[in-house]
Amino acid sequence: xxxxxxxxxxxxxxxxxxxxxxxxxxxxxxxxxxxxxxxxxxxxxxxxxxxxxxxxxxxxxxxxxxxxxxxxxxxxxxxxxxxxxxxxxxxxxxxxxxxxxxxxxxxxxxxxxxxxxxxxxxxxxxxxxxxxxxxxxxxxxxxxxxxxxxxxxxxxxxxxxxxxxxxxxxxxxxxxxxxxxxxxxxxxxxxxxxxxxxxxxxxxxx
Amino acid sequence: xxxxxxxxxxxxxxxxxxxxxxxxxxxxxxxxxxxxxxxxxxxxxxxxxxxxxxxxxxxxxxxxxxxxxxxxxxxxxxxxxxxxxxxxxxxxxxxxxxxxxxxxxxxxxxxxxxxxxxxxxxxxxxxxxxxxxxxxxxxxxxxxxxxxxxxx
Numbered sequence: 001x002x003x004x005x006x007x008x009x010x011x012x013x014x015x016x017x018x019x020x021x022x023x024x025x026x027x028x029x030x031x032x033x034x035x036x037x038x039x040x041x042x043x044x045x046x047x048x049x050x051x052x053x054x055x056x057x058x059x060x061x062x063x064x065x066x067x068x069x070x071x072x073x074x075x076x077x078x079x080x081x082x083x084x085x086x087x088x089x090x091x092x093x094x095x096x097x098x099x100x101x102x103x104x105x106x107x108x109x110x111x112x113x114x115x116x117x118x119x120x121x122x123x124x125x126x127x128x129x130x131x132x133x134x135x136x137x138x139x140x141x142x143x144x145x146x147x148x149x150x151x152x153x154x155x156x157x158x159x160x161x162x163x164x165x166x167x168x169x170x171x172x173x174x175x176x177x178x179x180x181x182x183x184x185x186x187x188x189x190x191x192x193x194x195x196x197x198x199x200x201x202x203x204x205x206x
Numbered sequence: 207x208x209x210x211x212x213x214x215x216x217x218x219x220x221x222x223x224x225x226x227x228x229x230x231x232x233x234x235x236x237x238x239x240x241x242x243x244x245x246x247x248x249x250x251x252x253x254x255x256x257x258x259x260x261x262x263x264x265x266x267x268x269x270x271x272x273x274x275x276x277x278x279x280x281x282x283x284x285x286x287x288x289x290x291x292x293x294x295x296x297x298x299x300x301x302x303x304x305x306x307x308x309x310x311x312x313x314x315x316x317x318x319x320x321x322x323x324x325x326x327x328x329x330x331x332x333x334x335x336x337x338x339x340x341x342x343x344x345x346x347x348x349x350x351x352x353x354x355x356x357x358x
Contacts, residue, residue, distance in 0.1 A: 044306060044307065058329050062328045076328060079317070083325075192314060193313065
């Protein structure tokens, strides 16, 4: 009886996982069908999305870098908000291992960038790595295409060339992608724009 | 040898010496006449040094870094070079059309050339290469239209 029950449960979970996989595949292919995207085009699109997050990581690092001129840091903020985020209202969460029992703090994107300039360290190193999709692009309730990208961040702060603080944070960013055919009938271009909505904290550790 | 024979020998010797000297003179004259006339070389006058050293450096940078070279030379993507590169465009607001990896994916938003140069500077190690897809100049030979292919 026990063995039969285990087999029934196993079959049920197998069926459920196949249904979920099929659903995700259908949502992906829906976007491909609408725009006549080939598999390689779809991969190219997702690759571009991941690259946008990597670009953002470089901007964060550049703004925090004490060798960056303040004027250039401000220009970098403007560029990142204009071309990588949905807008000034986008939120970035921050956390610290110094306050383990407190929830992450939510900051408007420009406030987050400005805070990077005023952190009390002589040298700051911020590295974003392992940037990848955890939820592939699919149509959301508003009819837009969105996905979730996970980022690992290593933060190190130095004073007098001594490492004072370091942590590793896993962040998740929600991204909205608008993709359409070029309205010009003589063109075969696919126009796309990638906008990061918000970036939240998933976990922080030493 | 008697005195008569001695005189003859001396006379013969003087004739030979005279002939040799005469021949040498004639040869000297002939050679000198055949030499080409000496042409005085005209060297250009030394240029006056630029009074403003900053201007001189700026001009050197301008000629050394063309936009086409700049795109492919990642080590030169710094602020002074970016400023000189901007001078090659008809304005700081020339839009840059960005394609991905030589395909037909085009970014909807077009950053200005000033913004794009900053972006290149920040992301200098992200690209494996960037190629110019299209470039158009205005009447003053300034770049007024540009599209690029970015490869990661």
